[in-house]
Every structure is written in structure tokens, then in C-alpha cells.
Amino acid sequence: MKTQFAYQVSHEQFRPSDLIGFAQLAETVGFDAVGSSDHFHPWSERQGQSGFSFAWLGAAMQVTSIPYSMVCAPGQRYHPAVVAQALATIAEMFPGRFDIALGSGEALNENITGDKWPDKASRNQRLLESAGVICKLLGGETVTQTGLVNVETAKLYTLPEKTPRIFCAAVSKETAAWAGSWAEGLITVHRPHEELKEVVDAFRDSGGAGKPVHLKVQLSYDLDDEKALQGAYDQWRTNIFQGTVLGDLPTTSHFDAAAEFVKPEDLKSMVRISANLQRHISWLKKDMELGFERIILHNVNRSQERFIRDFGDMVLPALR
Numbered sequence: 337m338k339t340q341f342a343y344q345v346s347h348e349q350f351r352p353s354d355l356i357g358f359a360q361l362a363e364t365v366g367f368d369a370v371g372s373s374d375h376f377h378p379w380s381e382r383q384g385q386s387g388f389s390f391a392w393l394g395a396a397m398q399v400t401s402i403p404y405s406m407v408c409a410p411g412q413r414y415h416p417a418v419v420a421q422a423l424a425t426i427a428e429m430f431p432g433r434f435d436i437a438l439g440s441g442e443a444l445n446e447n448i449t450g451d452k453w454p455d456k457a458s459r460n461q462r463l464l465e466s467a468g469v470i471c472k473l474l475g476g477e478t479v480t481q482t483g484l485v486n487v488e489t490a491k492l493y494t495l496p497e498k499t500p501r502i503f504c505a506a507v508s509k510e511t512a513a514w515a516g517s518w519a520e521g522l523i524t525v526h527r528p529h530e531e532l533k534e535v536v537d538a539f540r541d542s543g544g545a546g547k548p549v550h551l552k553v554q555l556s557y558d559l560d561d562e563k564a565l566q567g568a569y570d571q572w573r574t575n576i577f578q579g580t581v582l583g584d585l586p587t588t589s590h591f592d593a594a595a596e597f598v599k600p601e602d603l604k605s606m607v608r609i610s611a612n613l614q615r616h617i618s619w620l621k622k623d624m625e626l627g628f629e630r631i632i633l634h635n636v637n638r639s640q641e642r643f644i645r646d647f648g649d650m651v652l653p654a655l656r
Contacts, residue, residue: 339624341652342369342405343644344552344634345396348378349571352387356396358640363400365648370396371552371632372406376413376445377588380574380595390422394429403433405550405632407505407523409441411459412449416466417490420473427496437523437550438467439505443586456583458484460511464518467502474499503550507579509538516544521629523550526608529622536626548629555608555616556637557646567637568607569600575636576606607636613646617654624655 343362345355359370374389389406397404410416419436426434440459447453454462462484469487472479478491504515505523515522516539524535536549554575556568574591575582576598585591603609608619623631635643 337627337629339628339655340368340403340630341655342371342630342632343367344371344632345373345392346383346634346636347373347387347389347392348375348383348385349638350385350640352392352395355387355392356399358644359396359400361641361644362648363402365645366652367402367644367648369403369405369630369632370400371550371634372404374406374408376448379444379588379591380571381588381592382570390426393426393434397426397430397433401433403435404430405435405437405503405523405630407437407439409439409446409463410466410470411462411485412441412446412451416469416485417473417479417487419466420470421492421494423470423500424474424492424495427498427500428494431496431498435501435503435521437503437505437521438463438470438519440583442583444588444591447586453584453586454484456580459583460514463504467504467518471502501548503548506535506539509535512536512544513538513542515539516542516547519544519547521548521550523552523632526551526553526623532623533626549627550630550632551623551626551628552632552634553608553620553623554606554634554636555610556603557613557616557635557643558611558637558639559642560611561609563639564609564611564637565600565603567639568603568609569598571638572607572636573598573600573603576603613650616647617651620651620655 410419443453465485501520503521504519506512512535522539556564558564574595
């Protein structure tokens with residue numbers, strides 16, 4: 337299986353108009369796909385942006401021709417019927433070019449509704465109910481249900497010829513195993529190889545065998561190692577905490593406060609920081625051993641054009 341390599345557009349860090357240019361450049365230099373975040377708030381004041389992903393997708397997909405994917409959290413900020421309508425609309429306009437990964441979300445984005453932020457078990461149950469609603473609506477059904485998610489006689493009148501694939505976003509091996517029973521695919525994040533293998537195996541051993549698995553890699557590449565380290569520290573030091581912290585802190589200010597005591601060296605366990613392209617090639621070749629359908633590359637610093645061009649010129653050809 338040929339591994340696809342995607343460029344990650346980070347709505348938390350850049351204006352939507354700039355991200356369209358980055359996506360176009362990524363396609364031009366040879367990236368196979370684009371991955372998108374979906375946030376209401378950025379993780380830090382330094383990141384400073386937060387465009388609406390669904391609106392952006394229509395514009396970006398119109399001026400490019402490669403596939404896209406996005407991680408989205410239905411159930412609180414988004415009613416799943418509205419997510420289904422958005423998916424159907426995008427997939428009708430751009431057949432076969434869009435997948436979505438559903439996650440349980442973070443308080444940072446979902447708290448805007450004013451509703452109580454549920455515990456993780458309740459969020460997973462809500463996610464499963466939401467995924468069921470989305471799949472039924474995309475299948476042409478009229479949906480009424482009560483539960484953690486309530487729906488009343490919802491029906492989509494615009495349906496795509498090809499239904500987008502529904503992935504689950506999972507970080508832990510426990511969530512990955514659970515996802516294997518219902519999701520059409522898995523997306524997870526990089527970590528030490530043996531830990532990553534445990535997550536992938538948990539998904540495949542629990543109903544996910546033969547289903548696609550995507551990997552999101554957080555890296556920092558720049559002119560030299562110090563620039564790469566400082567760029568990651570400036571932009572991504574709020575993002576290196578454990579999942580419980582990332583999921584439950586309610587505001588951007590809370591994340592900035594939590595990151596006050598993070599040192600630049602602390603990022604190296606969570607972000608692949610190097611100006612050496614050969615090191616990035618070696619890391620990615622090791623990832624490829626696990627059989628990922630797509631690896632999504634997120635350069636977490638602000639030097640996007642250099643990253644896109646250098647990886648397009650020297651990294652992607654070496655991996656193919």
C-alpha cells in the first residue's frame with residue numbers, strides 16, 4: 337500500500353486566506369492530501385486565529401484537486417444533524433475527496449454553548465450516538481431519537497453519490513479498541529514507536545482489521561535546530577499535556593497559564609524537532625512500517641512555506 341502524505345492546515349495559527357495559499361502550495365510540490373483542524377478557540381493567545389473550518393473547506397477544495405480530511409467533535413458545539421448536512425454538501429460538490437474523523441472534543445471549544453462539560457465516558461457515549469445519527473442521515477434515513485443527543489424527524493434532501501468515510505480520532509489504546517467496533521477508520525497522533533503500535537494494534541484487533549488508519553505527526557522544521565525548537569516552543573507549548581488536561585481546560589487563558597512552566601526541552605517528547613531532513617525521513621520511514629494509509633504532517637512553527645517546499649522537494653520523494 338502506498339502511503340499518502342498530507343499537509344496539516346492549522347486554523348488556530350493562521351488566517352483562512354493564508355491557509356488556502358498553503359494548501360495550494362502543498363498540492364503543487366507533491367503532497368497527496370490536506371488535513372484540517374476544527375476549533376472555535378486557539379490553544380494560546382500566541383497562535384491567535386480560529387477560522388471556521390467547514391466554510392474554509394469549500395473554498396480550499398474548489399481551488400485544489402487533492403483529498404481533504406478533518407477532525408470534528410459533534411454533540412455539543414455542533415448538532416450531529418448539522419454535521420451530517422455539512423458532510424453531505426461537501427461530498428456532493430467534491431466526490432470522493434473528503435473524510436471526517438469524529439472525536440469527543442475539548443472543553444476549550446465546546447464550552448461556548450454554556451452546557452455542562454461531561455466526563456470522558458459520557459463524551460464517548462455522546463460521540464457514538466452522534467456518529468450513528470450522522471451515518472443514518474447520510475444513508476438517507478429520517479432520524480428521530482432521544483438520549484444524550486436528541487433528534488426530531490431529521491432528513492437530508494441533498495445526498496452525495498459517494499458517502500464520506502467516518503473515522504474516529506483516538507489517542508489511547510483503549511479508545512482505539514472501542515473505535516474498532518464502529519468507526520470506518522482511525523486517526524491517531526505520533527508517539528514512541530512501540531506505544532504507537534499498541535494503539536494501532538488495539539484498533540485492528542477489535543474490529544478495525546482492514547480499515548484505514550491515519551497518523552498525525554507533530555514536527556518542527558526550520559533553518560536550524562534552534563529556530564525549530566524556539567518556533568515549536570512559541571506556538572505549541574500549550575499542546576503537550578496529557579489528554580485529560582487537553583480535554584478539560586476551558587479557555588485559552590487556562591492553557592497559557594498551564595504552559596508557563598513548560599521549558600523548550602519539554603517539547604521534544606511530543607514534537608519531532610529537527611532541521612535535519614534526513615532525521616525526518618528516518619522518523620517517517622519507521623512510521624510507515626505500521627501500514628498507515630495517510631500520514632498528516634503538521635509543522636507546528638510559523639515557517640510554513642519553507643517546510644512545504646523543502647519536504648516537497650526532498651522528503652516526500654525519499655519516502656516514495
